[in-house]
Amino acid sequence: MKILVVDDEADVQPLFLQRFRREIREHEFDFDFALSGEEALAYLHERHTEIVLILSDINMPGMSGLELLSRIRHEYDTPPPMVMMITAYGDEENHRQAMDRGANDFLTKPLDFNLLKEKLKTFNK
Amino acid sequence: MGFFYYLAAFIIIRRLNKRLKGSSLYPKWHSLLNVASVIAILLFFGIHAAFNDGVVDLAGAALLAGMAYYADKEEDLKDWRILFEPTYPLIGVGVITGLIELLVNSFYEKYDTYFQIAVTAAFVWIFARWAATKKQEEQLKVSIERRAELEVLVKERTIELQKQKTELEETLKELKTTQSQLIQSEKMASLGELTAGIAHEIQNPLNFVNNFSDVSAELIDEMEEELNKGDTAEALAIAADIKQNLEKIRHHGQRADGIVKGMLQHSRASSNVKEPTNINKLADEYLRLAYHGLRAKDKSFNADLQTSFDESLPLVEMVPQDIGRVLLNLFNNAFYAIQKKQLIAGPDFKPSVSIITAKKGKSIEILVKDNGLGIPDNIKDKILQPFFTTKPTGEGTGLGLSLSYDIVVKAHNGKIDVNSIEGEFTEFKITIPV
Structure with missing residues (x-):
C-alpha cells in the first residue's frame, strides 16, 4: 500500500521510515513524502493511481491541509484515495471541517504511531 | 554783605x-x-x-x-x-x-x-x-x-518657580516610570499573544525528540536481535540510524531551546545591545510565532504566508529582540487586518500575508504586506501616535506602532514607510542602514 505523507517538517520523513521500518521491509507499506500541499498536488498529478492513502498535516505554510483535502476530493474521485488529516490543533472546529471536506480520519499530534499503525493495517485489509 | x-x-x-x-x-x-x-x-x-x-x-x-x-x-x-x-x-x-x-x-x-x-x-x-x-x-x-x-x-517668585521646577521634575520622573511600565506591559501583552504560538512551536520539536528517542529504543532492540543472529552488517546499519536519530534529538532539543530563549529575550527589558543579526531567520521565527499565536485563538483562521527572503542579506547590527517586536507587531496587525476582512468579504477572499527582505544600496528593506482591510486615509497620519488604536477597548494598547517607530527610527536610524489602500492592502516597509 502506497502512502503519501504531507508535512512541512522534513524530519517527519526519517521518523516515518524508522517507525515503519519492519512494515516497509516486508513491503506491507510504501511511503512517499511531500513538504507542502502544492508539492502533494504535483505528485498526485503525476501518479495519483499509485497512491492509496494520504496522511496530511493541516497547518502548513501556503496551501493548508484542509485546502489540499478539498482539492483532492474535487479532482481525484476515481478511485478516491483515503485521506487522514493530522493536526496539532485537535479542536472541534478543525475536526468538523476536515470531516465535512471528506476526510476519512482525523488524528492529533503528537502522533500515536501504534494507533496509526493499527489504523493503517485496518485500511490495508 | x-x-x-x-x-x-x-x-x-x-x-x-x-x-x-x-x-x-x-x-x-x-x-x-x-x-x-x-x-x-x-x-x-x-x-x-x-x-x-x-x-x-x-x-x-x-x-x-x-x-x-x-x-x-x-x-x-x-x-x-x-x-x-x-x-x-x-x-x-x-x-x-x-x-x-x-x-x-x-x-x-x-x-x-x-x-x-x-x-x-x-x-x-x-x-x-x-x-x-x-x-x-x-x-x-x-x-x-x-x-x-x-x-x-523676586525672591518669592524664585522660590515659587523652584518649587514648580521640582514638581515638574517629579512629574517627569513619574511619566518616565509610567512610560517604561507601559512599554513593559506592551511587551507582556504581545508575549501573551505569542504564548499559543510559542506552545505550538515548542510542541513540534518536542514531538520529534520524543518520537526519535522512542524509535531509537526500538532500534536498539532490533540491533540486539541482529547481533544475536550474527548479521553485523544490518546491526551496523541500525547503529548508523540510531546515531542519526540522536543528532535529530539534539537538533530538535536545540530548536525548542532557541524558542524558549527567544521568548525570554522578548519578555526581558531591552538590553539595547546591538549584535549582528540574520534578519531572514528573525523574521521567519516571529512570523511563525505570530501566525500560530492567532491560529490558536481563532481555529478557523488560515492564511497564505508567503516568504521571499533575500539569501544574500548581510548580517545587520541590531537589537534582535527589539526588531523582533517590531516584526511581531507588524505581523499581528497584518493578521488582524485579514481576519477582519475575512468576516465581511466573500468566500473567494484568499487572506495572505507576505514578507519580503531585500538589500537596497547601503540599507536593507523588510516589507510586510497583507491583503486585509487597509488603512483609511483619514487615520494614516495617526497610526504611529502613541495610544492610537482602532481596536476595541482592552484589545489593543495603541503602543505597538509607536514603539516600533521608536525602535526603528530612534534606536536604529531607520525608517518606517506605510503604503495602503483602504479595502485592498497594507504594506509596511522598514528600512535599516547596514
Whole structure:
C-alpha cells in the first residue's frame, strides 16, 4: 500500500521510515513524502493511481491541509484515495471541517504511531 | 554783605551737627562742631572790626573754601560733602568781590548793588541746592524701598518657580516610570499573544525528540536481535540510524531551546545591545510565532504566508529582540487586518500575508504586506501616535506602532514607510542602514 505523507517538517520523513521500518521491509507499506500541499498536488498529478492513502498535516505554510483535502476530493474521485488529516490543533472546529471536506480520519499530534499503525493495517485489509 | 559768608559757614556747621545726630560720629564731632560754629561768627566780628570789607569778603570766602577742602579730605565727613559743594559759587563770588573791593574800589562803589545781588544769589543758591538734594535723597530713598520690595517679590517668585521646577521634575520622573511600565506591559501583552504560538512551536520539536528517542529504543532492540543472529552488517546499519536519530534529538532539543530563549529575550527589558543579526531567520521565527499565536485563538483562521527572503542579506547590527517586536507587531496587525476582512468579504477572499527582505544600496528593506482591510486615509497620519488604536477597548494598547517607530527610527536610524489602500492592502516597509 502506497502512502503519501504531507508535512512541512522534513524530519517527519526519517521518523516515518524508522517507525515503519519492519512494515516497509516486508513491503506491507510504501511511503512517499511531500513538504507542502502544492508539492502533494504535483505528485498526485503525476501518479495519483499509485497512491492509496494520504496522511496530511493541516497547518502548513501556503496551501493548508484542509485546502489540499478539498482539492483532492474535487479532482481525484476515481478511485478516491483515503485521506487522514493530522493536526496539532485537535479542536472541534478543525475536526468538523476536515470531516465535512471528506476526510476519512482525523488524528492529533503528537502522533500515536501504534494507533496509526493499527489504523493503517485496518485500511490495508 | 561780608556777613553772608560767615553765616553760611555757621549754618553749614549747624546743619552738619544736626545731621550727624544719631550717627556713631556724633559724640566725636558734636562739641567740635558747636565750637566751630561759634568761631565762625566770632571770626566775622573780629575781622569786621579790624579790616575793611574787601578783607572780610576774602576771609569769608577762604573760610568756606577751607571748610570745603577739609570736608573733602576728612574721611569722617565724606558722606556730607554735598553740604559743602553748594558753597562753591559763594566762594567764587566772595573772592571776586573782595579782590575788586580791594583793588578797584571805585568800580565796586559804582556797581555795588550787582555785587550784593551776586552774593545774595550765591547765598540763596546754597539753600536751593540743599532743598533739591533733599528731594533727590527722598526720591532715592523711595526707589531704594521700592527696590527692596521688588527684591522680596523676586525672591518669592524664585522660590515659587523652584518649587514648580521640582514638581515638574517629579512629574517627569513619574511619566518616565509610567512610560517604561507601559512599554513593559506592551511587551507582556504581545508575549501573551505569542504564548499559543510559542506552545505550538515548542510542541513540534518536542514531538520529534520524543518520537526519535522512542524509535531509537526500538532500534536498539532490533540491533540486539541482529547481533544475536550474527548479521553485523544490518546491526551496523541500525547503529548508523540510531546515531542519526540522536543528532535529530539534539537538533530538535536545540530548536525548542532557541524558542524558549527567544521568548525570554522578548519578555526581558531591552538590553539595547546591538549584535549582528540574520534578519531572514528573525523574521521567519516571529512570523511563525505570530501566525500560530492567532491560529490558536481563532481555529478557523488560515492564511497564505508567503516568504521571499533575500539569501544574500548581510548580517545587520541590531537589537534582535527589539526588531523582533517590531516584526511581531507588524505581523499581528497584518493578521488582524485579514481576519477582519475575512468576516465581511466573500468566500473567494484568499487572506495572505507576505514578507519580503531585500538589500537596497547601503540599507536593507523588510516589507510586510497583507491583503486585509487597509488603512483609511483619514487615520494614516495617526497610526504611529502613541495610544492610537482602532481596536476595541482592552484589545489593543495603541503602543505597538509607536514603539516600533521608536525602535526603528530612534534606536536604529531607520525608517518606517506605510503604503495602503483602504479595502485592498497594507504594506509596511522598514528600512535599516547596514
